Amino acid sequence: MPLDLDSATYQTLSESEKSVIDYIDQNVDKVASFSITMLARKTFTSAATVSRAIRKAGYPGGIVELRAEIASKKPNTQVRSMDDIYVGRVNEILSKSYRECIQTLDNIKITDIIKAIQLIKKARRIVIAPLGTSARIAREFQEQLYIIGYNPIVIDDEVWMLRSHVVGPDDLLIIISAQNTRPTLFEIASHARKVGAPVLTLICKEGTNLQEISELTIVGHTEPICDTSIMSTTSRLPLAIITRTIIEYLAREGMGVYGI
Numbered sequence: 001m002p003l004d005l006d007s008a009t010y011q012t013l014s015e016s017e018k019s020v021i022d023y024i025d026q027n028v029d030k031v032a033s034f035s036i037t038m039l040a041r042k043t044f045t046s047a048a049t050v051s052r053a054i055r056k057a058g059y060p061g062g063i064v065e066l067r068a069e070i071a072s073k074k075p076n077t078q079v080r081s082m083d084d085i086y087v088g089r090v091n092e093i094l095s096k097s098y099r100e101c102i103q104t105l106d107n108i109k110i111t112d113i114i115k116a117i118q119l120i121k122k123a124r125r126i127v128i129a130p131l132g133t134s135a136r137i138a139r140e141f142q143e144q145l146y147i148i149g150y151n152p153i154v155i156d157d158e159v160w161m162l163r164s165h166v167v168g169p170d171d172l173l174i175i176i177s178a179q180n181t182r183p184t185l186f187e188i189a190s191h192a193r194k195v196g197a198p199v200l201t202l203i204c205k206e207g208t209n210l211q212e213i214s215e216l217t218i219v220g221h222t223e224p225i226c227d228t229s230i231m232s233t234t235s236r237l238p239l240a241i242i243t244r245t246i247i248e249y250l251a252r253e254g255m256g257v258y259g260i
């Protein structure tokens with residue numbers, strides 16, 4: 001029984017939720033490849049009911065966590081079809097995304113998000129400094145900030161970072177980097193601090209020199225997308241979560257959603 005639900009907990013479920021649990025127990029192999037909407041159709045319930053039932057059964061991560069456990073618990077000695085193998089591989093990758101989201105959310109201090117928002121609101125101008133593939137996150141962040149009324153620029157070239165003293169004392173430097181190990185990022189941050197500008201660092205790796213000189217650091221959790229001789233890179237999903245949180249707060253505040 002993959003859900004391992006005790007009878008007392010089972011009795012607290014609604015009839016619809018019980019039907020979801022019963023179906024999962026009787027169709028474990030199928031559920032490993034189901035989406036939440038497919039499971040809802042099979043049980044004649046709603047996606048909300050399926051989600052609620054799975055969480056009550058001890059899977060706070062919902063169907064992603066459930067599917068990952070089903071795939072991981074299948075005995076290696078059992079004969080597996082290619083379909084089973086493919087399902088297991090996809091669930092493994094989805095589990096990494098799940099861990100990145102959950103652990104990033106666990107890492108984030110709410111007070112740090114508020115401090116980051118205050119730094120952005122106080123700045124005369126926002127200078128965003130990313131390198132490599134983190135520039136994609138930075139460009140989207142820049143666009144969203146501009147849309148809601150801020151004045152951000154992006155410097156994503158190492159030569160310009162070293163030559164340019166564009167950061168002034170009334171500006172805010174935001175560094176976006178998954179690994180934050182490039183010396184150039186440390187140099188532009190050092191210049192910013194020398195002229196009196198605060199440095200906000202959004203990263204996924206702790207314990208570097210850059211973090212030490214930053215006024216505020218928000219750390220996400222990332223895992224390798226692929227680590228082979230052909231390709232090696234880490235996910236930027238945690239950085240997207242952090243920047244999205246900041247943007248949505250600022251946008252909601254600007255629209256008066258929070259009454260200020």
